[in-house]
Amino acid sequence: MVKNAFYAQSGGVTSVINASACGVIETARKHNDKIGNVFAGKNGIIGALQEDLIDTSLESDNDIAALRHTPSGAFGSCRFKLKGIDENRREYERLIEVFKAHNIGYFFYNGGGDSADTCYKVSQISRNLGFPVQAIHIPKTVDNDLPITDNCPGFGSVAKYVALSAREASFDVASMAKTSTKVFILEVMGRHAGWIAAAGALAADEKNDIPVVILFPEVDFNQKKFLALVDEKVKSHGYCTIIVSEGAQWEDGKFLAEQGTRDAFGHAQLGGAAPVVAGMVKEALGYKFHWAVADYLQRSARHIASKTDVEQAYAVGKAAVEMALDGESSIMTIIDRVSNNPYKWKIGKADLSKVANVEKMMPKEFISSDGFNITPSCRQYLLPLIMGEDYPPYINGLPDYVTLKNQLLAKQLKEFLI
Numbered sequence: 569m570v571k572n573a574f575y576a577q578s579g580g581v582t583s584v585i586n587a588s589a590c591g592v593i594e595t596a597r598k599h600n601d602k603i604g605n606v607f608a609g610k611n612g613i614i615g616a617l618q619e620d621l622i623d624t625s626l627e628s629d630n631d632i633a634a635l636r637h638t639p640s641g642a643f644g645s646c647r648f649k650l651k652g653i654d655e656n657r658r659e660y661e662r663l664i665e666v667f668k669a670h671n672i673g674y675f676f677y678n679g680g681g682d683s684a685d686t687c688y689k690v691s692q693i694s695r696n697l698g699f700p701v702q703a704i705h706i707p708k709t710v711d712n713d714l715p716i717t718d719n720c721p722g723f724g725s726v727a728k729y730v731a732l733s734a735r736e737a738s739f740d741v742a743s744m745a746k747t748s749t750k751v752f753i754l755e756v757m758g759r760h761a762g763w764i765a766a767a768g769a770l771a772a773d774e775k776n777d778i779p780v781v782i783l784f785p786e787v788d789f790n791q792k793k794f795l796a797l798v799d800e801k802v803k804s805h806g807y808c809t810i811i812v813s814e815g816a817q818w819e820d821g822k823f824l825a826e827q828g829t830r831d832a833f834g835h836a837q838l839g840g841a842a843p844v845v846a847g848m849v850k851e852a853l854g855y856k857f858h859w860a861v862a863d864y865l866q867r868s869a870r871h872i873a874s875k876t877d878v879e880q881a882y883a884v885g886k887a888a889v890e891m892a893l894d895g896e897s898s899i900m901t902i903i904d905r906v907s908n909n910p911y912k913w914k915i916g917k918a919d920l921s922k923v924a925n926v927e928k929m930m931p932k933e934f935i936s937s938d939g940f941n942i943t944p945s946c947r948q949y950l951l952p953l954i955m956g957e958d959y960p961p962y963i964n965g966l967p968d969y970v971t972l973k974n975q976l977l978a979k980q981l982k983e984f985l986i
Contacts, residue, residue: 569671570601570602570603570604571603571604571671571672571673571674572603572604572605572606572607572670572671572672572673572674573592573596573603573604573605573606573607573672573673573674573675573676573889573892574606574607574608574609574616574621574667574670574672574674574675574676575589575592575593575606575607575608575609575624575643575676575677575678576608576609576612576613576615576616576643576676576677576678577589577609577612577641577642577643577644577645577678577679577708578612578613578645578646578647578648578677578678578679578680578682578683578686578708579645579646579647579679579680579682579683579708579709580645580647580680580709580710580867581639581640581641581645581867581868582639582708582709582710582721582722582725582726582867582868582881583639583640583722583725583726583867583868583869583870583873583877584639584721584722584725584870584873584877584878584881585640585641585678585708585721585722585881586635586636586638586639586640586641586642587635587636587637587721587878587881587882587885588678588706588708588721588881588882588884588885589608589635589642589643589678589885590632590633590635590636590882590885591881591882591883591884591885591886591887591888591889592606592676592678592706592885592886592888592889593606593624593627593632593635594629594632594633594886595885595886595889595890596889597629597632599889599893602893603674603889603893604671605623605624605625606624606625607621607622607623607624607670607672607977608621608622608624608642608643608974609621609622609643609644610622610643610644610974610976611643611644611645611646612644612645612646612648612679613646613648613650613677613683613686614646614648614986615643615644616663616666616667617659617662617663617666617984617986618983618984618986619666619669619977619979619980619981619984620976621666621670621976621977622643622972622974622975622976622977623975623976623977624972626973626975627972627973631970631972634969634970635970635972636878636882637870637878637958637959637960637961637967637969638870638960638969638970639868639869639870639873639969640868642970642971642972642974643972643974645679648986649682649685649686650685650686650689650690652689653689653693653696659986660689660690660693660697661697662984663690663693663694664693664694664697664698664699664701665981666981667694667699667701668699669980669981670977670980672701673700673701673702674701674702674704674889674892675687675690675691675694675701675702675703675704676704676706676885676888676889676892677690677703677704677705677706678705678706678708678885679705679706679708679709680707680708680709680711680713680714680720681709681713681714681923681924681925681926681927682925683705684705684707684714684900684920684923684924684925685924685925687703687704687705687898687900687920687924688703688705688898688920688921688923688924690703691703691897691898691920692898700897701897702892702895702896702897703897703898703920704888704891704892704896704897704898704899704900704901705888705899705900705901705920705923706884706885706888706900706901707720707721707884707900707901707902707903708720708721708722708881709722709723710722710723710726710757710764710866710867711723711757711758711759711760711761711763711764712727712761712763712764712928713760713761713763713927713928713929714900714923714926714928715918715922715923715926715927715928716900716902716918716922716923717900717902717903717904717918718902718903718904718905718913719880719903719905719953720903721877721880721881721884721903722867722877722881723763723764723877723953724874724876724877724880724953724954725867725869725870725872725873725874725877725878725954726756726757726764726767726866726867726869727763727764727767727770727874727950727953727954728767728872728873728874728877728953728954729862729865729866729869729872730754730756730764730765730767730768730811730862730866731767731768731769731770731771731954732771732872733754733862733866734754734768734770734771734778734780734809734811735771735772735776735778737752737754737809737860738752738771738776738778738780738807738809740752741807741809741858742778742805742806742807745806745807746806748856749807749856749857749858750802750806750807750808750855750856750857751798751802751807751808751809751810751846751849751853751855751856751857751858752807752808752809752810752857752858752859752860753809753810753812753842753845753846753849753857753858753859753860754768754809754810754811754812754842754859754860754861754862755812755813755814755825755840755841755842755859755860755861755862755863756768756811756812756813756814756862756866757813757814757862757863757866757867758785758813758814758815759785759814759815760785760815760927760929761785761786761815761927761928761929761930762782762784762785762786762787762813762815762929762930762935763930764813764866765782765783765784765785765811765812765813766782766784766930766934766935766942766946766950767950767954768780768782768809768811769782769811769941769942769946769947770947770950770951770954771809777805778809779801779802779804779805779807779808779809780808780809780810780811780941781794781797781798781801781808781809781810781811781940781941782810782811782812782940782941782942783810783811783812783813783816783841783845783940784813784816784930784935784939785813785815785816785817785929786929786930786935787935787939787940788817788818788819789816789817789818789819789824790819790939791848793938793939793940794848794940795848795849795852795853797938797940798810798849798853798855799853802853802855810845810849812824812841812842812845813841814841816841816845823841824841824844824845825840825841825844842859842860842861843859845859846859870960870967870969871959871960871967872957873957873958874953874954874955874956874957874958875955875956875957875958876911876952876953876954876955876956877953877954878958879958880903880913883903883915884901884902884903884915885901887901887915888901891917896917898919898920898921899917899918899919899920900917900918900920900923901915901916901917902915902916902917902918903915903916904916908948908949908952911952911955930946933945933946934946934949
């Protein structure tokens with residue numbers, strides 16, 4: 569019997585994760601002699617545990633195609649990490665029960681590091697429980713911190729948003745600096761890896777002499793050196809733009825923005841690095857400031873998504889299905905950079921055992937010697953990822969995004985509480 573596929577989105581969504589979903593579903597439909605149907609998990613892996621399976625066959629080809637230009641997670645996402653089988657065997661047994669009940673032989677999990685771990689566990693445990701499932705992880709994370717792959721779908725568009733926002737805000741501040749605001753602070757995502765913060769440095773180039781200071785998670789925060797640099801920038805340029813990662817931390821490892829709480833994955837709950845930095849600037853230097861937190865805006869801004877990012881997001885989803893049909897399992901589809909100039913890339917694969925629970929930080933050679941900016945090699949790495957525009961269609965001045973029916977399959981099993 570032809571097996572069905574299960575697809576789910578995990579963790580924080582992006583402006584292009586639905587492009588990966590589009591790649592999965594459109595490719596599966598082209599191979600309906602080998603894949604019967606694609607069922608999507610309502611709210612990620614929770615949809616599988618609770619047997620909330622969305623029947624994507626009820627969505628029109630046009631609506632599935634529209635996912636390519638629609639931001640966020642069309643089927644709902646979640647922050648839920650499966651524990652080890654020794655700690656919570658019942659969840660794995662439940663997954664297999666659901667997969668058996670709906671004849672699911674393919675598992676496509678679209679997410680970051682934690683979902684890579686979940687996908688790897690499912691691939692291993694399904695065999696142990698007597699119902700092997702071909703599990704393939706599809707990379708997604710705005711943090712760009714997955715190993716082996718050159719970059720992560722979702723990152724390029726966030727990088728583009730941060731770079732252009734930093735440039736536009738800098739033009740604004742520069743025009744008012746004589747009698748008003750002299751320091752603008754933009755807080756961006758990035759718990760442990762400073763890739764997004766690094767993108768803020770792209771606001772400046774040979775044509776745009778913008779004084780930018782970057783605070784990376786990888787560089788211990790030195791308040792004295794930071795304030796001296798900001799003061800120098802203001803005195804030489806009249807103003808300064810600061811890009812601070814939410815994961816910026818003191819020498820002892822404590823986050824500038826740590827609130828003392830934890831999220832569902834056990835990560836420190838962050839928020840408020842920008843006002844902390846702004847307070848330092850005000851108290852020590854006395855400069856008038858403004859600060860902003862990009863927050864969800866940076867990862868949902870599909871209207872200005874990078875064309876490179878959209879194409880890569882679709883490609884990793886498409887390749888996941890093709891590799892599964894070739895018999896692959898327990899792998900992640902990845903992006904291999906072939907060349908920088910001209911920029912060329914191709915799709916590859918990585919063993920999930922080498923991906924799960926591994927974070928890729930900014931390499932030292934990408935951070936300037938003073939720790940507050942990027943190097944030319946980092947700029948060379950980043951620029952191709954923000955290239956090109958892939959505008960969504962517009963109606964009445966606003967993007968025309970799709971909302972799917974998301975009709976659920978009839979349940980065949982008893983209720984499962986998590």
